[in-house]
Amino acid sequence: MESSWLNPKLSVMVSEKHGKGIFAKTNILKGERLAIFGGDILLIDEIDDLPEELQEYPVQIEERFVLYNKTLKKPDNTDFFNHSCDPNAGVNGQIFLVAVRDINKGEEITFDYAMTISESVGSNIVFEMDCNCGYENCRKKITENDWKLPELRERYAGYFSQYIQDMIDKEE
Template structure:
């Protein structure tokens, strides 16, 4: 089967304690190394709403917003690919570059689950969920407004998606104008 996304050969999809399935390192991964490059289809806001009402009810969990009005999904049917299973952690080992690329934020050992913080990519969705990441710094409830948190903005500087980075910039300049 042709895959739409790149997934490093050093990782694999297996069962996870965080949420059913997750992506784990099979081999050590160096800081800065590419872990995944997300691909698929770009859909509009209208398509997104339509799919959410029909065959892809949990589309919010798997779509990446790449700009206002545009989303990246790995499929239109709800049939997921392995790269859809990266779990959230409040103490993640991977971050985002640009729209599509996931890189290691630090050296990752074989056997570790690869996680990122959904605050790095998600805004304006309606979900919130109880976090099960077990990190000391766990926020307990994850919301799609978490990117507004100044301490997270400092912690993940350089690792937010372009879309979120632009939103942070706009928020900061709006605050300065007040």
């Protein structure tokens, strides 16, 4: 049983760049809700307790916590949103993914992982991944501290996970 909701206008399909991805089955308007992430609240270090093939899927919802259905034996549909340095989706609150611009039928839905991932102080979990999204300004290396980059703060204003937005607000 799925623990998250995926807009019925979206479908998991083969992605040229990522193996699997989520694609628009019809045109989608800016602001439309694309997904609601659900599951169990886990300490970030509990990611290590998940089967290895599922450890990349939890969604960080707070500096020390992630959201994931720990009873799943395989990824659920919302686990296939891929990263892009030029995303068409962003976060609203803690658990909603929304369109940040109009999205055309057939387009892959992506978001920048900087919108949801931060360093977790005191944790042995460190996030870093290579990126080959093809965007002319691709960062090439995605890290847990990318949300601190001034250009991303400006570009994604209003689309960071609430806990990251709270950290940004404290610094400004």
